[in-house]
Amino acid sequence: MPLLRFLGLRIASSLFALLIITIIVFLLSHLSGNPVDALLPDDATQEQVDTFIRDWGLDEPLWQQYLTFLKNALQGDFGTSLKWPGQDAMGFVLDRMPATLQLGGLAILISVVIALPLGVAAAVYKGTLIDSGAQTFALLGQSMPNFWLGIILIWVFSVWLGWFPTSGMGTLSHAVLPAIAIAWFQISALARLTRSAMLEVLDAEYIKLARVKGVSETKVVWKHALRNAAVVPLTYFGILAASILTGSVVIETVFSWPGMGWVAIEAIRGRDFPVVQAVIIAYAVIYMLSNLVVDLLYVIIDPRVRHG
Amino acid sequence: MGETTVNPFAKPSLWRRARELPLVPITVLLIVFIIPAFFADFIAPHDPYTPNLRSRLQPPVFFGGTWEFALGTDRLGRDILSRILHGAWYVLAVSMIGIAVGVVVGTTLGLVAGYVRGWFDGLVMRLVDISLALPAMLLALALAAALGASFLSVVIVVGFALWAYFARQVRAEVLLLRNSDFVARSMVAGASHTRILFRHILPNVTNTIVVLATLQVGIAIMLDASLSFLGIGIPRPTPTWGLLVSDGRDFIATDWWISFFPGLAILLTVLSANMLGDWLRDKLDPRQRQI
Numbered sequence: 001m002p003l004l005r006f007l008g009l010r011i012a013s014s015l016f017a018l019l020i021i022t023i024i025v026f027l028l029s030h031l032s033g034n035p036v037d038a039l040l041p042d043d044a045t046q047e048q049v050d051t052f053i054r055d056w057g058l059d060e061p062l063w064q065q066y067l068t069f070l071k072n073a074l075q076g077d078f079g080t081s082l083k084w085p086g087q088d089a090m091g092f093v094l095d096r097m098p099a100t101l102q103l104g105g106l107a108i109l110i111s112v113v114i115a116l117p118l119g120v121a122a123a124v125y126k127g128t129l130i131d132s133g134a135q136t137f138a139l140l141g142q143s144m145p146n147f148w149l150g151i152i153l154i155w156v157f158s159v160w161l162g163w164f165p166t167s168g169m170g171t172l173s174h175a176v177l178p179a180i181a182i183a184w185f186q187i188s189a190l191a192r193l194t195r196s197a198m199l200e201v202l203d204a205e206y207i208k209l210a211r212v213k214g215v216s217e218t219k220v221v222w223k224h225a226l227r228n229a230a231v232v233p234l235t236y237f238g239i240l241a242a243s244i245l246t247g248s249v250v251i252e253t254v255f256s257w258p259g260m261g262w263v264a265i266e267a268i269r270g271r272d273f274p275v276v277q278a279v280i281i282a283y284a285v286i287y288m289l290s291n292l293v294v295d296l297l298y299v300i301i302d303p304r305v306r307h308g
Numbered sequence: 309m310g311e312t313t314v315n316p317f318a319k320p321s322l323w324r325r326a327r328e329l330p331l332v333p334i335t336v337l338l339i340v341f342i343i344p345a346f347f348a349d350f351i352a353p354h355d356p357y358t359p360n361l362r363s364r365l366q367p368p369v370f371f372g373g374t375w376e377f378a379l380g381t382d383r384l385g386r387d388i389l390s391r392i393l394h395g396a397w398y399v400l401a402v403s404m405i406g407i408a409v410g411v412v413v414g415t416t417l418g419l420v421a422g423y424v425r426g427w428f429d430g431l432v433m434r435l436v437d438i439s440l441a442l443p444a445m446l447l448a449l450a451l452a453a454a455l456g457a458s459f460l461s462v463v464i465v466v467g468f469a470l471w472a473y474f475a476r477q478v479r480a481e482v483l484l485l486r487n488s489d490f491v492a493r494s495m496v497a498g499a500s501h502t503r504i505l506f507r508h509i510l511p512n513v514t515n516t517i518v519v520l521a522t523l524q525v526g527i528a529i530m531l532d533a534s535l536s537f538l539g540i541g542i543p544r545p546t547p548t549w550g551l552l553v554s555d556g557r558d559f560i561a562t563d564w565w566i567s568f569f570p571g572l573a574i575l576l577t578v579l580s581a582n583m584l585g586d587w588l589r590d591k592l593d594p595r596q597r598q599i
Contacts, residue, residue: 017438024447028454046391101460139586143579145530147537151557159561173568246445250534268453276453280446287443 001300011277013083019285025277026069030062039104039273041082078278083270089278093260097282100252100259106179111186111240114206116226116233118187119194120287123202126219134191141188146247150181150254167256178255186240190233199233231301233293241290245283254285310386310399320362330587333580340579345397354387356394360383368565383554388439388565391547392573399577402459402541403528406466407521413467414474415517419505421475421513422482432479436472443468444531452540462541466528468543481513515592523585533574549574 012280029039036044040052054057056079072078078089122134157177158166164177194202201207202225210220256262260279267275349355353376354360364385367373379388385568387428421432444465451461486509494504535541536550544551549570549586 013437014433016434017442021442021446025450028450031454048336075362105328139579139582143526143535144581145537145550145553145571145574145578147534147557148553148567148574151553151560151567151571155564156562242443246443246534249449250538252564253538264449268449268540273452273453276449280450283446284442 006299007295010037011110011294012290018284019279021281022073023066025280026066027293029277038082039079039082041085047069073281077227078281079274081267081272083267083272083275089274090282093263093282094277096258096260097286098261099257100248100261103178103182103252103257104248105176105258106175107182107186107244107247108240110179111183111190113117114183115187115190116194116230119191119223119233120198120226121196122191122195126199133197136219138188138192140269141184144184145252146181146185147250149184150178150251153177154255169257174255175298178251181251181254183246183302185243185247190236190240193233193236194229197229198225204228231298234301235300237290237294240271241294245287261278295306320468330583333349333583333587336580337584340573340580341396341400344393345400346397348390348393348397352387352390352393356386356389356391357545359384359386363387365563367563368569371565374401379569380563382566383559383563388569391552392570395547395549395552395570396573398459398542401534402462402532402548403465403525406463406528406532406574407470407524409463409467410470410524411474411517411521415478415509415510415513416469417471418475418478419482419510419513423486423501423505423509424497429479432475439468439472440476445454445534448535448540452535457535457540457543459542462532462535465535470524470528470533473524474517474532477516477520478513481516482509485509485512519585519589519592521580525585527582529574529578529581539552 035047036052036058039056040049044052056065056072057124058065060068063071076090081087081089084092112161118137122131125131154166154177164173165171166275168174202221207220207225211217215224236302248259249264251257252259252261264276264279264283266272267279281307321579338582348356355515357537360381363377363381365381366377366381366385367454368380368388369375369378371380375391377387379392381387382391398578417432417435421429447468448461451457490508491504494508497509532541533553534546536548537554538550539554541550542548552570553567553574556563556568556570
């Protein structure tokens with residue numbers, strides 16, 4: 001069963017990568033000196049320190065400490081927050097996760113809805129003004145810092161025109177500007193990929209056959225060609241997930257959107273290492289899962305992978 | 309007679325080569341990025357650090373300001389232009405050293421992995437996969453939380469974000485090169501493995517490395533800018549460009565120039581670096597061309 005083997009391998013390598021991340025995160029909490037300083041508030045009593053050392057096995061050798069850390073991590077226990085007292089670190093992060101996923105989902109939607117038609121148009125009208133316009137747009141999009149774009153969007157659309165709120169979360173209109181700021185870079189990357197994939201497919205024999213048969217140009221482009229060309233941009237979705245994740249950290253800070261990225265930056269400012277650990281692991285899990293979904297989609301859309 | 313023969317193998321004259329250079333991106337890079345990075349002390353009109361409350365919040369020159377503060381001043385009266393010019397050095401240093409780390413680590417591992425193959429190759433390729441699968445932002449967050457942000461932590465993050473691309477590309481080319489005649493001949497001639505790797509194989513992959521490195525200047529600058537914008541880059545008071553944008557973000561409604569011009573500097577620099585990288589790729593390594 002090549003398919004099951006393929007998926008099994010992908011899952012195994014994702015888990016391996018996650019394991020490496022836990023090791024990095026664990027070692028970093030020790031690099032900073034005494035982990036007690038990093039993980040407990042400054043005013044902790046001696047009694048609290050002793051309990052903490054016992055609970056996390058800090059008087060044991062490093063590898064055993066790591067196993068304790070891993071065991072606790074598997075149960076979602078990363079300790080309690082220092083900045084938001086009494087909050088369970090992972091629970092706090094999980095509370096903020098829906099906000100980040102909403103924003104990321106909207107960003108993906110916007111990038112696909114804009115990038116696919118743009119890329120198709122650039123390929124169909126290759127060498128015309130539409131094509132060079134789309135290419136210029138793509139080059140600009142890939143060179144523009146997204147946090148700066150976010151600020152400019154606030155300036156133009158919130159302050160000048162008053163169409164959208166400047167920051168915070170609540171209605172859909174709160175999400176529009178941050179989602180556009182995250183999507184911007186993806187639009188150019190996806191449009192470029194779609195364009196080159198479409199150019200290749202439009203040259204294929206079966207497209208010529210469809211045209212000779214008298215299939216309408218709209219149908220040739222959108223049905224016959226795009227369906228095959230769509231596989232290439234799809235492979236990009238794994239990278240897309242990574243850059244939306246990175247984008248969310250930056251853009252949530254710009255728009256004070258209370259998601260995981262905002263929590264991460266606030267936690268770093270408050271030297272709240274338990275929450276930072278929890279955010280990093282949570283991000284990594286989301287990222288691995290989205291990559292697995294991409295692999296699955298890939299198998300479903302492209303029969304060559306399924307039967308290869 | 310010698311004057312009329314045209315040698316088809318002669319290299320094009322220096323002038324013709326110079327005309328082929330993409331002059332616009334190079335000029336922009338020089339003006340916005342490279343000259344300021346090395347000569348900010350001489351060309352900056354004001355001191356970038358000292359507050360001057362008498363000149364606070366001056367607008368830029370064509371928006372009601374004066375030539376004295378061409379791009380306006382911030383809330384502490386510091387000249388925006390001078391701060392951008394002085395920041396260029398740090399942006400340049402971080403991106404160049406970060407890329408250098410990525411090139412050295414990635415190339416060395418890729419060379420050796422492709423040459424010796426076996427378990428070492430397997431290990432390096434696994435590390436490449438993991439590194440490509442890990443968004444650099446996560447490492448940046450962890451480093452900033454554990455060690456505090458510094459010049460070193462930013463360089464580590466940039467190097468970490470880039471090394472795997474070099475390792476993967478170099479290894480792929482070494483796998484092809486190691487079977488070629490010239491490698492077999494140097495072996496017969498008694499060259500050591502080190503000599504074969506670094507004197508015979510390495511020169512054949514330098515084009516690839518140069519192209520990749522140029523294409524990554526934009527990525528490195530953008531990463532550095534994002535980190536300093538978030539406050540997990542080089543700490544204050546160093547006027548890195550991301551930090552300058554972040555300085556003005558709460559005042560965009562009234563004093564837009566504080567954020568606008570530093571961001572424009574990032575945009576222009578990354579844009580020209582990307583255009584230069586694309587051009588170089590088409591020139592040196594057309595196989596990598598995507599579109």
